[in-house]
Amino acid sequence: MTTMESLIGLVNRIQRACTVLGDYGRDDNNTFSSLWEALPSVAVVGGQSSGKSSVLESIVGRDFLPRGSGIVTRRPLVLQLHKLEGGSQEYAEFLHLPRRKFTDFSLVRQEIQDETDRVTGKTKQISPIPIHLSIYSPNVVNLTLIDLPGLTKVAVEGQPESIVQEIESMVRSYVEKPNCIILAISPANQDIATSDAIKLAREVDPTGERTFGVLTKLDLMDKGTNALDVLEGRSYRLQHPWVGIVNRSQADINKNVDMIIARRKEHEYFASSPDYGHLANKMGSEYLAKLLSQHLESVIRARIPSITSLINKSIDELESEMDHLGRPIALDAGAQLYTILELCRAFERIFKEHLDGGRPGGDRIYNVFDNQLPAALRKLPLDRHLSLQNVRKVVSESDGYQPHLIAPEQGYRRLIDGALNYFRGPAEASVDAVSSFAVYARVTIFEVVTK
Template sequence: MKHTTTPLNIPIDKLAKPSQDRVCLAAVIRVILPLHREGIPLPTPVFSYDIIGRHAPSDNGPSNTLSLEALQSDEQRMVLDTVAQVRKCGLESILALPQLVVCGDQSAGKSSVLEALTEIPFPRNDELCTRFATEIIMRRATIESLTIKVIPDDERPIVEKESIQRFGETITDFAELPSIMDKAMTVMGIGATNSQSSAFARDVLSVEIGGPSRPQLTLVDLPGLIQNETKGVTRADVELVREITDRYISQPRTICLAVVSATNDYANQPILTEVRKVDPEGERTLGIITKPDRVPAGSGSEGAYISLARNEDIFFKLGWHVVKNRSFEEGDSSFAERNASEASYFRLSNFSCLPKGNVGIDSLRERLSKLLFEHVKQELPKLHNDLTKALNDSRQQLDILGNRRSSPADCREYLMQLSLHFHKVCSAAVEGRYEGIYFKYDSATTFTPQSPCAVRRLRAMVQKLNANFSEKLRKSGHTYFMERSGEAIPSEIDGDMPIPSPNPTKPVKLSRNESLRWVVKAIIRNRGRELQGNFNPLIIGELFWEQSARWGSIATDHIEDVVDVCRRFLHELLQDLCPKDVQSRLSSSHIEDAVRARSAAAVKELEQLLVDLREHPINYNHYYTETIEKCRMKRESQSLAKCVENATIHTPLPGCQSTHTSASIDIDRLCREFGQSRNPDMDVYGCEIALDGLIAIYKVFQKVFDANVTIQVVERHVIRDLESVFSPLTVSRWPESDTTDLASEPATIMRQRAFLEDRISKLNIGHDILRKVIKGTVC
């Protein structure tokens, strides 16, 4: 077999180091040389080793082996750089961004997988990386650097948050990482000796690594799931770890790297149950099997894990992958040694039956590269839509807050702008010009005063209420409903017979005889020196007062309904135009006073109308006499029709076998019966005349009262110039103290404004970044 020679590019000065260094170098050569002779491709970077045999920093800071570059092609780097830029805007708390999350049970090898993927030598003692979530943010930078900070949990008190947020360290040598992480744990309260210490924390350790060759990538290592309480680990800690895991893996844009250890039956490892809860189809989960070298070769456990790796048992659409982590004895080996040992194992063990793309850390990088790229590429349009929606919502909230209101001048300017907008919209609603988004109406909504969108169309709602008032006044405004036809003319009237008592809610129906008895009682108690058959003309007014007694309550209810609709309209408009603090102050101190003043003026005007109604009726409308004449002619036409029927003679046709007859009218009999149809009783005659006068004057005054209430009361005092209750002219007359009291921002609003402005700034940057990529050829 012909062997090719691959030079090991090791600086010659390294061979001059002390014996310990030479022993380390010899160990590297012993591992690499057999692989080289077998023709296995080897990584070709320049290796340098420090005194403890770890991959050492170069002169420019922490080095990054060329194997990391396999994570991204040019197109992949462009897409992932886009997400990194969006993440850098600080949008993680607003939007779920694509990321890789390493999750699994305690001691499953999660941190080792993450370390091998990123080639960052995290401290391995005391399981430091399993006590909290660790976010590794890799980004492009001109120089190599490593920044560590702690992101406090939202549920911490403000004082603790501020203390934690002050923590931050930047280093250029990985050797300083253990001491920095010790400080971070102290800040989080982990491992402290006081009573407030805990084993785990909801806080997040953020490790940001920058460098010119670093890929734009975010990886998260989660605390391992714990099954039972142990010494130093409480039931609360067990639940806390599960809560942290659920929060991360449930995010729809997270690729879950579910790590299971071959040293334990995978049926007993709950991480598989957890990821299938949030990802039942396995669309964003990749299973990773660790520690395959710990399983006896040829055993049933090994066969089960080989079957699992083939995706034959627990199926994930993303499949499975097997990696060999460093053993305890290999803890001080370099990443190159680790990779070489892993390659040798998968070449010689029973796991060699698996496809090369499903084993080893190098193929895992390439696999994750494709998975992450396709996942991010698919999510970018959705992320752009979510970001646009969040941006529009934030802008709308900031618009409601209006301009800044810190000084008296700011307050007056704000109120002037607010009143100008208020005046414009209110004027349009009063005039019935429903243009603009404010008047958008849902056609499926019933047009009632209870509907907010119906109330916004104020003129239409007032018209509807006026029509309802007019209809109610016509149908239910009278005390008695009097039957005027279908009964014989009584020969006499018994004024002592009782009349049904008035009903306060609906008219009482009276027959013709009962109507005449009601009138005759009024004639009797108002009789003066008038002759028999005549009546005191003032009884028309008395009958009218009793018949129209319900007008006042109906009109009062109508005014209250209109005022209530106007009040709701004004509050809805203020709610739409300004923040709650300004709305409540304006409503309580000004708007409500203006509405009450308009209501009082309307009620006062109504009282004047009712006073006029209690006076003796005055009328110059010819409709009154026309109505009386119509009543008389209707009564006489009914009587004439009956007399014609009685005077009609039906004669059979000669020689006709049918029932047809010829009709003729006996004129003498008709005249005689029609003349006798008039009631000789003078009281009955007087009652008929008085009743006709009542009906006529009631109809005239009902129309007048209807018009007066809708125009003089509702329109004049409630609706007209409603926009003037809060107009720029009104604001200009207010003293400075009033404008400051009404519009000054409380501390909560100032904080909310700062929050929204910061949020919008981040969203704008993220929106611009995504928009450029969406329009490009990448997506």
């Protein structure tokens, strides 16, 4: 696989498999190597209200992300873009809904919200478990982006004070990986020195080799000012060029202005701008998407040997673990039933060996039935329960005072039920005592079966 489409598509499939298997690079106690951490990815980082969601929607060409005040993105969103041939209908698929195709992107937005609430509840908490969304469209390039919660400095109502640190820790866990490409989103109408995204990127990538800077809201800057010092790398230099973006205004969003039209307006803005006209061919969301796709493909190409090595290492680790666990369980029902019966016979044999003295601990079960249970039964108030006075009372209440041609059935049943209830406590205590011992037998049978 040497083409950009096949390389990025291969990584997409591996990432999906990692998510299904619970590997998304967050479990420090994982026995096995994390394949997710070895896969190149593009993490989108920015402060709240930096225009992060608008950049993603502009790259995709669709409204599909939840909007609102406060923390809207509360779980990582792994967004995989797949380019279709012209004329094909665009649609979206979620990994947790593999058989459903979404052609209405307002439903995609609602599903992201619902799936977030399913894990975090209808609160403002966050979760590291990612949502996988694939979008197939003729208007995108092959690219994988990870949308992360927006960095914030203050907890809002309904959030613990620790939420600020929790978000930063989650974002940091992605961007500090050496295989992560950082897409740092900063608004142009704020001083770049105060940018949350750049501050974090500088800490984890001090040389700027993995960071792409994106400047949003260029059209909202004060008249007479521009962002050329940033875009041309004089204010803060990165190894990769800065890219300016002009997103839709809130009025355009309210009017549901089409994304394709918005892209055209963005292109016209840069082409006609006296400040940015000389950079027009290196500005805009379309250029950013192509730039990221090309860079991601080159990073994947360079990482192929290490990814292959890690996959082979993981296979060896899993095969070793499988060998330790023992032979695999058969798939057909007959063979599974045979395995269950075999386990039961082995358990019975080992348990009998404990009782017969061939293995230690059998005396504890004998003690339960020879001493513990008889002593408990002798303390039961059966003489009071079955006294003549109580029998007469129970029978009269159950069957009335009419003479009986046969035994008073209802009364006898109540007497029996009452006596059985007395036995329940000692019986359950005996079962618990034997069950606690049986743990040793279960451990032994596990050792026998896995050999």
